[in-house]
Structure formats: C-alpha cells, structure tokens
Amino acid sequence: MQIDRRMISHFDWTLLFLTLAFVGIGVATIYSANFNLAEGHAGPLPMRQFTWLGLGLIAMFGALSFDYHYIDRVAYPFYALMLVLLALVLIVGHSGGGSQRWINLGFFRLQPSEPAKLAIVLIMAKYFQSDEPPKGYSLRDLWVPFAMVAPLVFLTLIQPDLGTAIILGVVFISMVLMGGLRLRSFSYLVAAGIAFLPVAWHFLKTYQRNRILTFLDPDRDPLGAGYHVIQSQIAIGSGRLFGKGFLHGTQNRLDFLPAQHTDFIFAVFSEEWGLAGCAVLLLLYFIMIAYCIRLVQRSKDRFGALLVFGMIAIVFWHVTINVAMVSGIMPVVGVPLPMVSYGGSALASMMFAVGIMMNVSMRRFIF
C-alpha cells in the first residue's frame, strides 16, 4: 500500500497519547485489583491486558490504514458478521457468571457484543450520510435502521447482557438524533419507549430486576445485590481527596468489591487515588470527548462526521454509565470503563473505534 506522506504529517498524536494514557492507568489499576497480598505480586491479568493492548494497536492501525469512505462498502457485511457471531454465542458460547457471552477462539475468548457496538455506528453512519431532508428525518425513515439494530439488541438481551443492550440502544438513539431526526418524531419515540417499559421489565432476568429494585432501595437486600453498591460507594468515598495510595485500597484488598478488574475498576481507582485521581481520569475523558466533538465539526464530509460522532458517543455513554453505576447513581449494569477495564474484546474494539476517528481526523485535509 502506498502511504501518503500527508498522512504521516497529519497523524493524530493526541488521540494516540490519550488512548495510551487510559490503557496505562488501566493496567496499573488492574495490577492493584489483581494484587495478591499473600504472594506479594499480582496475578496474570495485568500482563494479559498488555497483550490485549498489542491486539488493540493492531486494530487501531488497521482502522486508520484505509480511506474511511471504504467503510461505506463494508458496513453491512461487518454488521452481518456481528449478527452471526452474536447468534453463534448463544449456540456454542462460553458462559460465565450466569450468562453466555463468549466464543472460545483458543488463545482468546471473543466477546462479540463489544465489536457489535461498533457495527451500529458503521451502519447508521452509512444510512444517514446523504444530505438531510429539509425538515429532517421522520419516523418513517427510521424503519430500516431500526430493523437492523433491533436484532443486535435482542441477541445481547437474551445472553443476557443488559449493559451492552443499553449501550446499543443509547448509541442508536444518539446517532438518530445526530443524523437529523425531527424533534416531534423524537418525542413520539420517547412516549413509545415509556409505554414499553413494563413490557421490558417482564423480559428481564430475576437478577437484573433485583439490581434495579436494589438501586431504588439499597437496603432491600444488603447481603446480596445491594451489598456491591454499598461497598463500592464505601470504596470511592473512603478515597477522599488524595486516596489511600497505590495498592493500599482496603476495600479492594479485602475483596469487598465485586468485578474489581472489570466493571468496578473505577471504584478501585478512586479508593487509591481519591478525588484528585478521579479528576485527572475524568478530565482525560473530557478532553478526548471534547476533542472528538471538535473533530465532528471539522470533518470534511457528513459520513466522516457521523463516524466520529458515533464512536465518541460510545466512549461517552460508557464512561457516564459506568461511573454513575459504580458511584451509586444508577442501577448496576455490566458496562466497562472504556480502555481502562480489563478485557481483550472491549479494549480492541475501543481502540478500533479510536482508529476510525484518527482515520477521519487524518483525512480531513485530503480531497
């Protein structure tokens, strides 16, 4: 492949450095979460996360190596692949923690719901790339994207993976709004959504219902579901201004926290680094998201702008939902902290997303 010299001079170092900063913070926190006090060192997880970083870098550079307009052609095949993988998970999937989410590839257990989040962005960007109708899109224009997204959401819901399903949903809605849905049409959608809530409740698994009930009343089951939220809040709160220091988080050390290295990693981080650390971490996310919103504004065409928007929407929703959940202002749903939580599929997918944004960023000067 011919590498355009302009590509190198316009390489997006900001996004690369931000990504590496997140992964660095992630590995350090995973080290702490996985630290075995008796043996005096951490388990295998931080090293493995490094391996996933390698995988992520490949995904990232893969994602920026071609002209992003090519995505127009591969969006639907990619989407179809995700559908197949998600269906496959239910048949040959590997279960863990009560749900079936992984496909065993031998060296790696792929969690297809992670790349599936990207598929929504790709197909929606493709669908909405042409110029908007003068008064914006109406509900009638939404049938096709809705019909494509619904099976993805359905397949993740029955795994069951409520967290991913919610992410898929909010990213879909974000894309629809950004794509130019009429506000009146949107209000119909909201009304329909509220009407649908009781039905959705019916489809939730017992443990998912418990989480929501527990969120509404943490004392309902302080021994079971409520316990995690309480302990997680104790972890964050006890970090105070400067934290207890690296490897000194007692909540983490004493195994009071659930899923320390994945969904609850923010609690581990907050306990050890305090508000100061949290401020730095959240500021980094803020910078990345704001930077990418600027990128949306500066993209050379609608397709690129929508791609960047979708990808950064994924990051935004993950951060917001994860931190809100861990700090007890939202029910517990399984949503990882992007690029920080442990997990190969999530990290590689996120870095692929960043790669796409870098792709658009680098090519905005080229016509």
Next chain:
Amino acid sequence: MAAYTEINKQDGAPELRRRAVLLFAILAIAFLGLGARLIYLQILHGERYTFLSENNRIRLKRVPGTRGMVLDRYGQLLVDSRPSFDLFFVPEDSDAPENTLRLLARYLKWDESEVLKTYQDNKSRAAFDEITLGRDVEWSTIVAVETHQLDLPGVTLRARPRRNYTDGQAAAHVLGYLGEINQKQLKTFKEQGYGIGDEIGQYGLERRWEEVLHGQSGGQQVEVDALGRRVRVLHEVTDVPGYTVHLTLDRRLQQTAFEALNGKQGTIVAIDVSDGAILAMASTPAFDPNNFARGIKLDEWRALIQDQLRPLSNRSTQGQYPPGSTFKIIMSIAGLEEGVINPEASISDPGYYVFGNRSFRDWKEGGHGSVNFHRAVVISCDTYFYQLGPKIGIDRIAKWARAFGLGEKSGVALDDERGGTIPDTAWKMKRYRQPWFPGETVSVAIGQGYVTVTPLQLANMMAAVANGGKLFRPRIVSKVESVDGTTVHEYGPELIRTIALKPDTLKRVHAALADAVKVGTGGMARSPLIEIAGKTGTAQVVEMKGGYVKSEQLTYFNRDHAWFVSYAPVDNPQIAIAVLVEHGGHGGDAAAPMAKKVFEKFIEIQKQGSDKQQARLEGSTHAD
C-alpha cells in the same frame, strides 16, 4: 480561529456542526454531574466512608444450608449431617496473637508449641484471614473457649454440619463423598450461591444429586467489634435445608453384599426384577467417605489415587469387563429366537473348534462329548457356542445383546457410568476401519474378543431374562422429599423396552439356568433356603496361547475375572444379582458363593418382613 477557516473551506456537514455545539453542553453537564457525585462521596461524606472502610466491621457470614439426608428403601439412615465445631483464630483481631494462643493452649491443655507452630506456618497469610486451629473439636474444648471468650480475642468457634456416613465403606461408591469446592466448580456454581470453602459433592450420589441435597445457603450481615466478636446481626437470610433422598437400596442387603466380597476386588449388584430398583451395589476395595467428611489428609488422598487396586472406582458402573461365558445367555436367546438353534440336536465336542485355520479351545480339555442346547448351557460348553457364533452372525448377536441393554449406558443416576462395547461390523469399520472377520465372531460367542460389559448391565440383563423380557432402567433414587416430608419428586419404574421373546425360548433358557446351578457349573451357589438360577463366567484377562494354564499359576494381574449372574427364586423371580471378582479365577468358585450369601440374606429379610406383618395383623386382630 484557524479551525473555522478550515471548516468554511470544506463545508462538510453544516447541520452536524450546529448540533455539535449542543454536544459540548451535554458533555459538560454529564461530567459535572459525575464530578458532583464524586465530591459528594469523597469530600462531603469522605470521613464517614473512611470510617466505614477502616472499621469495616460489617462481615458477611454465609451459613450453608444443612445438606439433605440419604435414606434406604425402608427409611434407614445412610447419610446425614451432624453438627460439629471448628476452631479458628483471626490474628488481626488480637493485639498479641502469640500470647492469646499461649493462653488458649493452657485453657485447652493443648501442646503450646504445636498451636504456635500452626500460627507460624500461616503467618505469611493476611492477618484478617482466619487460621484453622482445629476441626470437629471436642465438647470440652467448646466449653472452654466459650467460657474464656473474653481473654481470647480473635479465637472463634464456628458450627459446621459434618457429613456422617452410617455404614462407612459399605456403600461408599454409591453415596460418594464431599470435598471443598475447587476453582473450576466455583466458576460454574457461583451463581447458585456457592462460595470459597464450601463443600460440594465430588463423587457418587453426593455429586450427581448435589442440586437436590445441597439446600440454599443463608447468611448474616454481622457487625463485629474491635475484637472480632459479633455485636449484632444486621440482616439475616435463613438457609434452606436440602432435600431428603430416598434410595432403592436395602441397607442390610448392601451390608451383606459388601461383606460377601470379603475384601476381594470386585462388585455385587442386586436388582429387583419387577421394576429395576437397585437393592444393593457394592464395590471393593472401598474407601471410607467419613474420612472425606472430616477433611481428608494429603497422604490419605495420595494413597487412594495411587492404589493399584483403584479403590475410588465404582466397579459396577465404571468397570468394563469381558462377560465371558455369561454372554452365552445372550447367545442362547439369539440362537433360539432366530431359529438357528435346534434345541434337541446334539453336537459332538472334541474339546476344540476349528474355524478357518484356527483352533478354538474348550475350557475342558478333551471336550464334553455329545452336547445339546440344555447341556451346553448347564456345563458351559464353549465348543457348542463357538459353532453357534458364525451361524447367528455378529450383527444379529449384537442386536440381541443391545436389546438387553448391553453396550450402552444404562442411564442409572450415578456418576461417570461406562457403556461397555458390543461390537458389530459397523462398529469395527468405524473404530478400526477394517471389515469384521468371521473368526472374531467365534471369540464373541463366549464373551471374549471386543465384547465388554459393566456388572450393572449384566445384573439388569438377568432381571430382564428373569421377568420375561422387560428391560427397566436401573434406579437408585426412588423419591426426593423436602424436610417437612412432602414429596418433591418420585422416580417410579421406567420401562426401557419390552423384548419380544417366544415362550419356548424363555422356558428353555430358564430351565437351563436353573440346572446350571442345580447340577452344573454354578453349583457353589446352591442354597437350601432359596432356589437360584444362574450362569458362571470366567473372563480371560490375557489371551492364553498354547497349553492349559491354571489361573493360580498366572501372576495376579493376569488372572481371569470371575463372574456369576443369577436370579431367584427360580419359579417366581424377584431379585437378579451379578457378581464380578477381578482376577478371581473361575466364576463358579469365586463369584457364585458370594451371590448365594446375598440371596439368602434377601430371603431372610423378606421373611422378617412378612413375620412382622403377620404379627401386626395378629396384633390388630387381638385388639378387636
């Protein structure tokens, strides 16, 4: 400002640019919200949460549900759980751990240096981890610790139900044992509420029926004081005890079967011919599940798994052996049903049978002379069945063997059952990619060659022969009950298939099997108390080449396996028994007397039962 000039130049997506401004607002609001929450937790309430985390005196104590009991068919106790107390020490809760332990040793009159050594050995562990000082401690210890609790910070007693196997080794393989949950199981069972340190069924019924026996853990959220003593229970979830499992086993018959095996390597399976209920299933050498209940020691465990005699294997369901001459029962039925045997015709047995260019030996040197069908079964004439084999053909033999449940797992509700092998042409092609050689049928005809079966399969086969062709699935569990006595599930007889057999076939086979005990090879099973029908078998472990060798002259592990499969009483069959003695030599000598003991016990139990009933009836008449 430079950026704006760029955009104007490109004019990519004006609507999106406008909406993006709104995005900044949304982003700012969301992150301000998160930041506010963090300030609320970490600054405004930081002190309180710090207090809570430093004095995290809220501890979760899981109380595993009491495990269910296992009873025999008459409600006799086979397994239950009795309370026991373990003694723990949490170093973190004591200011001077060594002093506390010295004091403890003095109160308990234990060896001080040993207690301190246990502590030293565990010193590398976290201070909040509890150290086990004693398991299942004596009553006097409990009293002493409770009395001096105030002087012994960090020392705690915890009640724990301990599994108790009434008959020790006798039913070890059926009942199985418990062990601490391992990492892999923990992953699978975590959702069901299992935690580290929990016990879980690792073998036998305990494992297969784990879900039913386990019950549900309860738990307490307990606030403890600075010394680790509980101050109050904040929240409690009561545990749910496991279900009671009723077995089809008869405890007395089981005991008799175990004793009859007399320390030999072997197994005895007894089945009720009317419904497939397993009355006894003993396998030796055995192990004592009580050793697992108290926590098996590493060297005991090593000895068990390294033992060449494989005490952990349930030979009745997991042992696969050539059936030897017991397979002649299948051959007889197949021959009679397929019209290949003319029961009245005799053959002349010179002591060998030549097929192709190979000669197959009869077990009796010089042969049995003139032999018809009845006599062939009674004296177990190999030559008769050798010549029968190729006439019936391997595929038809396999069909009849499979009809009686051989070559496939019986589906009994026990762990890791094996299926044995019934070969045929398709099987050989699949397994070895070779055609079937007719000569191989000759070996199969006397239950050698590729044929293997489990003792349970043969017992069940005998049950079907005895009851006229009804093959039931062997059952071990008859009923599952909740603690209050309500039936949760009942497991009735399950008929797998009815094998269509001509009355004449049954009559001839029954008569031959009865005579095999009365005047034939099974003579050692003859009993004055009960009339028994059966067939002996001697399964070769190594192929004999050349001359006749007495089994006793072979090295132990090369000696033949001894079989005896049987049912009784002859005129109204009720119970079928299969006995296998590994390397026992001749089936007639080694296995038949063992079966006899179990049959006699069966009759004795039945008599006691009817006597009691009689007494009860008479009693009620008197009361009138």
